[in-house]
Amino acid sequence: xxxxxxxxPTLSVQEGDNSIxxxxxxxxxxxxxxxxxxxxxxxxxxxxxxRSNMDKRQGQRVTVLLNKTVKHLSLQIAATQPxxxxxxxxxxxxxxxxxxxxxxxxxxxxxxxxx
Amino acid sequence: NAGxxxxxxxxxxxxxQEARLRCSPVKGHSHVYWYRQLPEEGLKFxxxxxxENIIDESGMPKERFSAEFPKEGPSILRxxxxxxxxxxxxxxxxxPLDRGGNTIYFGEGSWLTVV
Numbered sequence: 001x002x003x004x005x006x007x008x009p010t011l012s013v014q015e016g017d018n019s020i021x022x023x024x025x026x027x028x029x030x031x032x033x034x035x036x037x038x039x040x041x042x043x044x045x046x047x048x049x050x051r052s053n054m055d056k057r058q059g060q061r062v063t064v065l066l067n068k069t070v071k072h073l074s075l076q077i078a079a080t081q082p083x084x085x086x087x088x089x090x091x092x093x094x095x096x097x098x099x100x101x102x103x104x105x106x107x108x109x110x111x112x113x114x115x
Numbered sequence: 116n117a118g119x120x121x122x123x124x125x126x127x128x129x130x131x132q133e134a135r136l137r138c139s140p141v142k143g144h145s146h147v148y149w150y151r152q153l154p155e156e157g158l159k160f161x162x163x164x165x166x167e168n169i170i171d172e173s174g175m176p177k178e179r180f181s182a183e184f185p186k187e188g189p190s191i192l193r194x195x196x197x198x199x200x201x202x203x204x205x206x207x208x209x210x211p212l213d214r215g216g217n218t219i220y221f222g223e224g225s226w227l228t229v230v
Contacts, residue, residue, distance in 0.1 A: 036221075041223075041224075041226075042223055042224070043119075043206055043221035043222050043223045043224050044158065044206070044221045045221075046219070046220075089157050089158070091157075091158075093219075096163060096170070096171050097170060097171060098146075098163065098165060098168075098170035098171070099146070100146045100148070100163045100165075100170060100171070100210065101146075101148075101210060101219060102148075102160050102163065102171070103148075103150075103158070103160060103219065104160070105150075105157030105158045105159070106157050107155075107156055107157045108155075108156075108157055
């Protein structure tokens with residue numbers, strides 16, 4: 001069946017270092033891949049997305065890479081800050097009947113930033 | 116989290132009681148989604164609604180769970196005869212008519228605890 005999963009459940013980095021969070025997916029029938037950040041007790045917060053016809057997209061301090069050949073997605077955070085500490089989810093988005101979108105989430109990676 | 120309002124934020128119910136979770140989407144958004152998050156897991160799609168219509172309920176348990184999005188008022192996720200396994204965070208999301216990963220906004224969630 002379809003699934004979206006993460007390689008590393010916990011990632012610890014030093015403040016100022018770059019972070020790389022990885023994600024594997026198995027279902028190619030999607031139009032977007034999205035990274036969300038979730039802080040404790042809060043809802044998922046959109047970070048960045050990438051269309052399935054792209055292989056790289058950059059935002060402010062974040063870069064998402066998509067490798068469709070091996071069905072792999074990664075999120076790179078530059079100069080990681082304490083405020084980046086959270087759980088990060090990759091999600092696969094595809095259109096469904098009625099004009100809506102269905103998200104399939106991975107299990108998440110806990111990013112811990114050490115001072 | 117641009118304006119999706121959920122209440123209550125925290126709810127405690129005894130086994131066998133009913134739980135009602137409410138969601139007001141971002142103003143102007145016509146699509147509402149409910150997701151469930153079990154501890155230490157990613158979010159799982161439950162149901163997609165438009166005004167007065169259930170479009171996709173493929174993620175809803177067959178029994179005890181129901182959802183509605185009436186013409187007036189918030190969307191309601193109703194869980195009858197709750198059991199301990201229903202303890203989870205329930206997130207509502209909304210999006211406008213156009214598709215795209217970055218147009219899905221999540222609320223802060225409703226945390227249900229069944230004792």
